[in-house]
Amino acid sequence: AQTVTQSQPEMSVQEAETVxxxxxxxxxxxxxxxxxxxxxxxxxxxxxxxxEAYKQQNATENRFSVNFQKAAKSFSLKISDSQLGDAAMYFxxxxxxxxxxxxxxxxxxxxxxxxx
Amino acid sequence: DVxxxxxxxxxxxxxxxxxxxxxVQDMDHENMFWYRxxxxxxxxxxxxxxxxxxxxxxxxxxxxxxxxxxxxxxSLILESASTNQTSMYLCASxxxxxxxxxxxxxxxxxxxx
Numbered sequence: 001a002q003t004v005t006q007s008q009p010e011m012s013v014q015e016a017e018t019v020x021x022x023x024x025x026x027x028x029x030x031x032x033x034x035x036x037x038x039x040x041x042x043x044x045x046x047x048x049x050x051x052e053a054y055k056q057q058n059a060t061e062n063r064f065s066v067n068f069q070k071a072a073k074s075f076s077l078k079i080s081d082s083q084l085g086d087a088a089m090y091f092x093x094x095x096x097x098x099x100x101x102x103x104x105x106x107x108x109x110x111x112x113x114x115x116x
Numbered sequence: 117d118v119x120x121x122x123x124x125x126x127x128x129x130x131x132x133x134x135x136x137x138x139x140v141q142d143m144d145h146e147n148m149f150w151y152r153x154x155x156x157x158x159x160x161x162x163x164x165x166x167x168x169x170x171x172x173x174x175x176x177x178x179x180x181x182x183x184x185x186x187x188x189x190x191s192l193i194l195e196s197a198s199t200n201q202t203s204m205y206l207c208a209s210x211x212x213x214x215x216x217x218x219x220x221x222x223x224x225x226x227x228x229x
Binding site: 052 | 158215
């Protein structure tokens with residue numbers, strides 16, 4: 001079974017600065033997908049960014065980018081120019097590539113605080 | 117925009133009651149999921165469904181069952197609610213491909229007394 005580990009229960013960053021959230025995972029599969037989800041205080045979970053394991057290029061979405069290290073099984077999220085609206089719980093998630101009907105395996109989450 | 121709705125935001129039930137949590141999606145997604153979210157544990161998959169009347173157990177199915185009679189609706193059933201089922205329940209839906217994101221509902225905070 002796959003596992004996802006987020007070692008930082010809470011992180012704090014000054015507004016406009018850059019912060020990196022860590023995520024490691026364990027799998028014996030060679031092809032899979034990785035996701036970062038954001039859950040603001042209102043509780044609606046939304047996708048931030050995703051990465052296909054067979055792609056070497058790191059995914060980027062505006063101020064959000066990932067550092068995907070397949071050999072190290074590491075998938076960190078970098079948020080540049082942090083904004084107050086970035087304050088939320090962030091979850092790293094893994095999904096197998098087979099079938100397409102499987103659920104996500106989530107980490108325990110990192111609570112990101114943005115200091116004004 | 118994809119919309120996933122859940123029947124209640126907050127629910128209070130008594131031990132032993134039968135509880136139904138309803139989820140509806142409006143984007144014709146094949147897959148639907150039920151997760152449970154607890155502080156310090158993240159989200160854990162209870163059950164999922166990839167088609168009408170089809171269901172698969174997730175990581176923590178004990179004490180739960182599901183029903184999917186129509187493509188857009190996926191119900192989570194607690195046959196006899198217990199206090200350890202007090203939790204936040206999140207429903208999600210998505211297209212069949214593993215690369216596709218899952219869209220989440222707002223959640224139901226269930227308290228079992």
